[in-house]
Amino acid sequence: MVKHLILALDGLSREELFWFSKFSPLLHKYCQTAVASNLTAELLCNTQTTWATLLTGKSWKEHHCVGYTKPILYLTEPQIVTEAHLGDIFLTRVDAERTGAINVPLLRPSARKWIADSASATNMTVSPASLAQRLPRITDRRSFHTPGNIRRNPIAVWRDAVRADAERIYAAGTLLDSNLELVLLRLSSFDVAGHFLFRELFDDSFVSKVDDLNLLGGALSELLQKMEEAEYSVVIISNYGFESCSRVVNINGLLAAGGYCRIALKSDSRRNSAAKELSGSEHSNRWHVLQTSQACSSTHGTVHINSKNRFRTGVVEDNEIAALRREILEYLPCAVHKRHGLGMLLNANTDPELPDLVFRVPGADYTFNQTLNSYDAPAAVHSPFGFLAVPKDRMLPLDDTINSVAGANLVGQLISGSAP
Numbered sequence: 001m002v003k004h005l006i007l008a009l010d011g012l013s014r015e016e017l018f019w020f021s022k023f024s025p026l027l028h029k030y031c032q033t034a035v036a037s038n039l040t041a042e043l044l045c046n047t048q049t050t051w052a053t054l055l056t057g058k059s060w061k062e063h064h065c066v067g068y069t070k071p072i073l074y075l076t077e078p079q080i081v082t083e084a085h086l087g088d089i090f091l092t093r094v095d096a097e098r099t100g101a102i103n104v105p106l107l108r109p110s111a112r113k114w115i116a117d118s119a120s121a122t123n124m125t126v127s128p129a130s131l132a133q134r135l136p137r138i139t140d141r142r143s144f145h146t147p148g149n150i151r152r153n154p155i156a157v158w159r160d161a162v163r164a165d166a167e168r169i170y171a172a173g174t175l176l177d178s179n180l181e182l183v184l185l186r187l188s189s190f191d192v193a194g195h196f197l198f199r200e201l202f203d204d205s206f207v208s209k210v211d212d213l214n215l216l217g218g219a220l221s222e223l224l225q226k227m228e229e230a231e232y233s234v235v236i237i238s239n240y241g242f243e244s245c246s247r248v249v250n251i252n253g254l255l256a257a258g259g260y261c262r263i264a265l266k267s268d269s270r271r272n273s274a275a276k277e278l279s280g281s282e283h284s285n286r287w288h289v290l291q292t293s294q295a296c297s298s299t300h301g302t303v304h305i306n307s308k309n310r311f312r313t314g315v316v317e318d319n320e321i322a323a324l325r326r327e328i329l330e331y332l333p334c335a336v337h338k339r340h341g342l343g344m345l346l347n348a349n350t351d352p353e354l355p356d357l358v359f360r361v362p363g364a365d366y367t368f369n370q371t372l373n374s375y376d377a378p379a380a381v382h383s384p385f386g387f388l389a390v391p392k393d394r395m396l397p398l399d400d401t402i403n404s405v406a407g408a409n410l411v412g413q414l415i416s417g418s419a420p
């Protein structure tokens with residue numbers, strides 16, 4: 001039986017992987033003996049959607065995970081999406097007791113060995129509890145950085161992420177003693193660096209940052225050495241990359257300007273408690289209340305029509321939905337272009353499990369905050385270009401570029417032993 005490590009370096013492109021490998025001798029050796037493809041995400045390249053695709057081998061149109069949250073009962077009170085919403089995931093093909101997951105979005109504590117994702121909506125950080133005793137250095141690293149903090153000292157934020165990743169890498173090495181069949185380890189450093197440093201990360205003259213890269217690369221080398229000795233097959237993946245960001249777009253502000261919703265100027269105290277536990281701009285306490293809404297964006301990258309049939313406080317009749325969807329489909333790209341000078345990629349859906357519109361504005365971040373000036377654009381935002389690298393000896397048919405669904409299915413086949 002082949003044992004597997006899936007190592008996720010989300011945020012790096014294929015070229016950046018080779019660049020980073022010079023800080024990690026064993027990663028460099030791996031890159032020389034692996035085949036790597038560019039991996040292209042679909043329209044939505046947020047962390048949750050890309051991970052849902054990796055875990056299920058399905059497109060977002062099938063697994064229905066379009067972000068951290070989705071509105072289920074009320075349009076303006078979205079609920080956290082977890083693995084429970086996804087249906088069949090490839091992890092279930094392996095005995096849960098012989099699986100370890102570290103910092104993987106969507107996964108919840110379960111029979112598997114589990115260490116919190118930095119965005120998990122739970123107070124638990126390690127499961128089972130006995131595992132915590134073996135990992136005294138794993139602490140709750142879910143420190144939330146405000147945009148002001150980040151602007152003042154992005155290097156400190158990056159350093160914090162590197163320290164947290166070093167602990168996660170150590171934890172993955174410790175888990176090997178349990179003879180696990182499958183270990184998933186996601187590092188967050190390159191996601192943090194992407195958002196707040198972007199091109200600065202690749203400027204080698206920045207000495208303090210090079211120390212951090214050496215720390216991270218050294219820890220990874222140690223882990224890869226251990227994995228080699230324990231005969232693990234290693235797959236390295238990045239579910240998305242980064243592109244520079246020039247604007248922050250407030251879709252609800254534009255929908256309000258078009259008369260599709262009204263936004264109250266006070267914080268919403270009615271939000272469900274699960275959402276409050278999450279960090280990130282989508283869940284900050286500066287949320288503004290949407291009222292008498294025909295349609296709004298309650299999760300970044302989506303617009304839902306407030307259907308009477310779908311939501312408890314819905315206002316739009318079934319026979320009005322198609323026309324309203326068409327109207328917003330025409331209105332929104334024009335409004336984004338007029339206000340921000342940016343193009344918009346849009347997809348309209350009639351499946352009642354999906355948002356009415358799903359979109360991406362390349363080069364833009366999103367906000368729900370009406371006071372736009374308080375939130376400057378970050379250095380960069382997710383782009384759909386990551387990579388997939390597998391050992392040459394697995395003989396997988398990898399093209400130079402593959403899409404995320406095909407990539408996920410290759411990984412799933414490797415895990416279940418059905419790959420050639």
Ligand SMILES: [Zn+2]
Pocket residue numbers: 047191192195382
């Ligand atoms: Zn990110």
